[in-house]
Amino acid sequence: MAIGKIAPPVSISVLIALGAILLSLHLMSSATQNPSVLGDMYAWLLLINVLGSVLLLGLVVANVHSLVRQLKKREAGSHLTARMVFLFVLLSLAPASIVFYYSMQFLHQSIDSWFDVEIDHAMDDALELSRAAFDQRMRSLLKETESMTERLEHLPDSVAAIELDALRTDLAASEVTLISEQERIIASSSFNPRSIIPSLPDDSILLRLRQGKSYVGLDPIRNQGMQIRVVVTIDSEFPRYLQALYPVPVRLDSLVQSVESAYAHYKEMSYLRSALKMSFSLTLSLVLLLSLLGAVWVAFVSIRRLVAPIRDLVQGTRAVAAGNYEQRLPVTSRDELGFLVESFNAMTQRLAQARDEAYRSQLEVENQRAYLETLLGNLTSGVLSFDADHRLRTANQAADKILNVELAAYRGAPLSALSAEQHHLVHFVEMLQEKLEQAQTMWQEAITLLGPNGRQELLCRGTPLLTIVGERSGTVMVFDDMTDLIRAQRNAAWGQVAQRLAHEIKNPLTPIQLSAERLKHKLSKNLNPADAQMLERATQTIVHQVEAMKTMVNAFSDYARPPKMQLEEVDINRLIEDVLRLYSTQGTIRFHVSLDSAVPGIEADPVRMRQVLHNLIKNAQEAVEARSPGEIFISTRCILENRSYYVEIRIQDNGPGIEPEQVERVFEPYVTDKAKGTGLGLAIVKKIIEEHGGIIWVDPDYRDGAGFVIRLPERAGHRESNDASIESKDRRQTA
Amino acid sequence: MNLLRWLFISFSWLFTGPGIAAEYGFQVKSAELVREQNEYVLNADIDYRFSERAIEGLKHGVPLTLVVAVKVYRNRALIWDERVVSVMLRYRIRFHALAKVYQVLNDSSGVQRNFVSLPDAVDALGRIRGMSIIKAGRINSDDQYEVSIKADLDIEALPLPLRPVAYVMPQWYLGSSWYTWPLEK
Numbered sequence: 001m002a003i004g005k006i007a008p009p010v011s012i013s014v015l016i017a018l019g020a021i022l023l024s025l026h027l028m029s030s031a032t033q034n035p036s037v038l039g040d041m042y043a044w045l046l047l048i049n050v051l052g053s054v055l056l057l058g059l060v061v062a063n064v065h066s067l068v069r070q071l072k073k074r075e076a077g078s079h080l081t082a083r084m085v086f087l088f089v090l091l092s093l094a095p096a097s098i099v100f101y102y103s104m105q106f107l108h109q110s111i112d113s114w115f116d117v118e119i120d121h122a123m124d125d126a127l128e129l130s131r132a133a134f135d136q137r138m139r140s141l142l143k144e145t146e147s148m149t150e151r152l153e154h155l156p157d158s159v160a161a162i163e164l165d166a167l168r169t170d171l172a173a174s175e176v177t178l179i180s181e182q183e184r185i186i187a188s189s190s191f192n193p194r195s196i197i198p199s200l201p202d203d204s205i206l207l208r209l210r211q212g213k214s215y216v217g218l219d220p221i222r223n224q225g226m227q228i229r230v231v232v233t234i235d236s237e238f239p240r241y242l243q244a245l246y247p248v249p250v251r252l253d254s255l256v257q258s259v260e261s262a263y264a265h266y267k268e269m270s271y272l273r274s275a276l277k278m279s280f281s282l283t284l285s286l287v288l289l290l291s292l293l294g295a296v297w298v299a300f301v302s303i304r305r306l307v308a309p310i311r312d313l314v315q316g317t318r319a320v321a322a323g324n325y326e327q328r329l330p331v332t333s334r335d336e337l338g339f340l341v342e343s344f345n346a347m348t349q350r351l352a353q354a355r356d357e358a359y360r361s362q363l364e365v366e367n368q369r370a371y372l373e374t375l376l377g378n379l380t381s382g383v384l385s386f387d388a389d390h391r392l393r394t395a396n397q398a399a400d401k402i403l404n405v406e407l408a409a410y411r412g413a414p415l416s417a418l419s420a421e422q423h424h425l426v427h428f429v430e431m432l433q434e435k436l437e438q439a440q441t442m443w444q445e446a447i448t449l450l451g452p453n454g455r456q457e458l459l460c461r462g463t464p465l466l467t468i469v470g471e472r473s474g475t476v477m478v479f480d481d482m483t484d485l486i487r488a489q490r491n492a493a494w495g496q497v498a499q500r501l502a503h504e505i506k507n508p509l510t511p512i513q514l515s516a517e518r519l520k521h522k523l524s525k526n527l528n529p530a531d532a533q534m535l536e537r538a539t540q541t542i543v544h545q546v547e548a549m550k551t552m553v554n555a556f557s558d559y560a561r562p563p564k565m566q567l568e569e570v571d572i573n574r575l576i577e578d579v580l581r582l583y584s585t586q587g588t589i590r591f592h593v594s595l596d597s598a599v600p601g602i603e604a605d606p607v608r609m610r611q612v613l614h615n616l617i618k619n620a621q622e623a624v625e626a627r628s629p630g631e632i633f634i635s636t637r638c639i640l641e642n643r644s645y646y647v648e649i650r651i652q653d654n655g656p657g658i659e660p661e662q663v664e665r666v667f668e669p670y671v672t673d674k675a676k677g678t679g680l681g682l683a684i685v686k687k688i689i690e691e692h693g694g695i696i697w698v699d700p701d702y703r704d705g706a707g708f709v710i711r712l713p714e715r716a717g718h719r720e721s722n723d724a725s726i727e728s729k730d731r732r733q734t735a
Numbered sequence: 736m737n738l739l740r741w742l743f744i745s746f747s748w749l750f751t752g753p754g755i756a757a758e759y760g761f762q763v764k765s766a767e768l769v770r771e772q773n774e775y776v777l778n779a780d781i782d783y784r785f786s787e788r789a790i791e792g793l794k795h796g797v798p799l800t801l802v803v804a805v806k807v808y809r810n811r812a813l814i815w816d817e818r819v820v821s822v823m824l825r826y827r828i829r830f831h832a833l834a835k836v837y838q839v840l841n842d843s844s845g846v847q848r849n850f851v852s853l854p855d856a857v858d859a860l861g862r863i864r865g866m867s868i869i870k871a872g873r874i875n876s877d878d879q880y881e882v883s884i885k886a887d888l889d890i891e892a893l894p895l896p897l898r899p900v901a902y903v904m905p906q907w908y909l910g911s912s913w914y915t916w917p918l919e920k
Binding site: 031040042043046127130131199202203204205217218219220221222226256259260263264265267268270271272275276278279280282 | 791792795796797831832833834835836838840845847848849850851852855858859890891894895896897898899900902
């Protein structure tokens with residue numbers, strides 16, 4: 001509401017208006033007491049005051065309306081304002097009303113006291129006395145005048161006019177006039193020569209005369225006191241009237257005037273008594289009304305000003321409670337409230353600073369956490385942390401992979417829950433439980449797991465976590481899957497053993513074979529046919545077995561031979577086609593070849609790569625021999641992984657496939673399900689692929705037989721030239 | 736003062752209504768402006784019918800002042816009429832308690848007359864004769880003129896305590912309507 005927000009200049013102008021109204025009120029009050037000076041302005045003053053009252057009433061009503069609306073909306077500070085206004089109105093209304101009531105009483109009693117019955121009588125008596133003072137004189141004057149009429153009775157008008165002067169002197173009158181029946185002046189004689197026109201009696205006097213009565217009465221003259229008017233009829237054939245005006249003695253005149261004016265004033269006041277009361281009451285009521293309304297309005301304005309900082313504070317507190325610490329309140333005064341507002345501002349500023357600091361710290365902690373998580377996520381070692389109650393707090397991705405469990409599901413859960421659901425982790429959890437409960441310092445433990453990933457050798461290291469004050473707050477444990485390392489160490493040992501063994505075994509084999517052939521050659525001629533035949537069989541056996549042993553030792557040697565690769569650029573598609581050419585003519589096996597022409601050349605030893613292909617295709621061929629038709633699928637493609645390009649070769653058959661429990665060990669030496677063979681085929685394949693920096697695994701998604709996937713890194717330096725083609729191929733794959 | 740008067744009239748009508756207006760009120764019975772030598776004088780008869788309250792006040796010594804407003808307008812074809820003259824004639828009537836007479840005073844001429852009876856006094860009050868209004872030289876013989884007259888009781892001349900009551904009482908609002916006639920030259 002506009003009035004509710006009166007700015008200082010408007011407020012000042014309204015105060016000036018209020019002052020003007022009060023001034024007019026004062027003038028009106030003065031006018032009531034002393035009408036002569038301000039009497040003419042009375043109506044305007046009354047109007048101004050009534051309008052002022054209406055204006056103030058309007059202001060007060062608007063303020064009350066605004067306050068009621070604020071109360072309904074439950075605006076801040078409205079209750080306080082209402083209470084203060086109510087208190088103020090009560091405090092100002094009560095004494096004002098009491099004063100008003102008694103003032104009215106006093107006023108009415110005072111006015112009434114002016115008009116006493118005795119004074120009434122006294123005034124009437126005074127007037128009567130005044131009349132009585134004249135009565136005697138008037139009667140004698142009437143008689144005198146009537147007696148004089150005889151002198152004029154029979155005189156004609158023209159003579160009578162001359163007689164009048166003498167008559168006036170005899171009567172000691174100031175003016176004598178002879179009037180005809182038609183009310184015309186016949187003649188007049190005046191003591192005052194300036195009085196040209198004689199004063200004529202009025203119609204009612206003449207009427208009285210016509211009825212035969214004479215008239216005598218007092219006749220006030222303007223500004224000149226009284227005179228006595230006597231009018232009598234002159235008896236004759238033609239009735240005429242004689243009017244004589246007599247002066248009144250000066251002393252008597254002044255006394256009578258005084259009595260008359262006092263009586264007139266008293267009578268007027270007496271008549272105006274109720275009006276007087278009313279006008280005084282009106283003035284008093286207007287004074288009260290204006291003062292009260294003005295006071296209430298000023299109270300509204302000042303209370304609103306007073307409450308403004310409190311309202312601001314309430315709003316500010318609400319804002320702070322809602323989390324808005326930027327709230328600053330205007331400091332409008334230098335008093336205690338101003339101090340309160342300043343303190344509030346300082347408080348919110350501090351809160352905002354504290355919040356900002358907390359936010360920054362939180363952000364930093366968050367960043368640290370994200371950093372740590374990234375770090376942990378990219379670690380190949382599994383990391384687990386536990387709280388003081390041995391509940392899992394964090395686990396990284398490597399831990400999930402190594403333990404083959406979604407550890408996020410067990411965050412916050414006790415270790416027993418993990419072992420209860422994941423049976424392969426029972427030993428692991430038992431060990432962990434024991435260490436968590438007992439270990440006081442850093443510990444290390446190797447443990448073997450048997451789970452979905454097969455046999456796993458884990459090396460675990462744990463450290464208790466301590467708080468700043470040295471209390472134990474949990475434990476962090478780092479563990480590695482050592483299976484591959486141990487296996488590699490074993491393979492290396494195998495290689496060395498094989499090499500030594502091959503060397504040691506191969507050396508005596510040639511002399512044995514030569515000696516056996518020499519025995520046969522030297523002795524067969526000297527023996528009888530039966531013995532010769534036996535010798536022949538024996539030497540034959542020795543030669544064959546030695547030959548077989550040689551083959552075996554050679555194979556063994558091949559497996560253990562240190563890498564000596566002749567690297568050159570190899571087009572893998574062409575190599576596959578070359579190898580397949582040898583097989584395509586054999587048997588009934590159907591080959592399905594899908595070679596990607598975009599596959600880049602790789603740097604490899606072609607002979608060894610050929611051996612890899614031979615070994616795998618031969619394995620597949622042997623696997624599908626029993627099938628009709630046997631099918632072998634060979635495909636190549638280029639893939640992008642971890643920003644590196646790889647050539648992927650897939651060889652799949654529709655044979656019986658690999659037993660699930662064999663999948664992990666199929667690349668180990670001497671693991672085979674075939675009746676013949678050295679058991680080194682796939683071990684050699686794996687070795688060669690790894691020597692080329694590639695990997696090979698059994699395709700777990702292929703279920704129609706055995707499937708192998710080889711992935712070889714692209715030849716270094718090839719990327720730049722083939723970028724476009726590979727990218728186009730990638731897009732094709734994506735599509 | 737006219738604005739104020741109307742404000743109070745409308746205010747008082749809100750309370751009392753127009754119902755009893757017929758029992759009292761003033762009326763201009765006849766009026767003429769005649770040329771006497773070199774000036775125009777007013778002869779008029781006004782019927783003053785005072786309300787009971789006014790008469791009661793008069794009898795209790797409250798003097799009543801009557802204002803007779805006379806206005807002469809020169810008619811103009813296209814624009815508003817020009818006011819040539821506006822005269823306020825003030826008459827006063829009061830009761831003299833000691834002499835028991837009603838005094839009628841013409842403020843303009845200073846003439847005072849006494850009347851034994853009120854009707855005579857009122858008649859005399861309403862009979863205006865030969866009041867000089869305008870010099871003959873100010874009247875152009877080629878132009879058309881209009882004269883208006885009205886009579887009102889002057890509330891502002893009442894004693895002050897009576898005025899607040901008079902402002903809101905129709906019985907104190909005594910006045911005639913405008914009486915208008917063309918000036919005969």
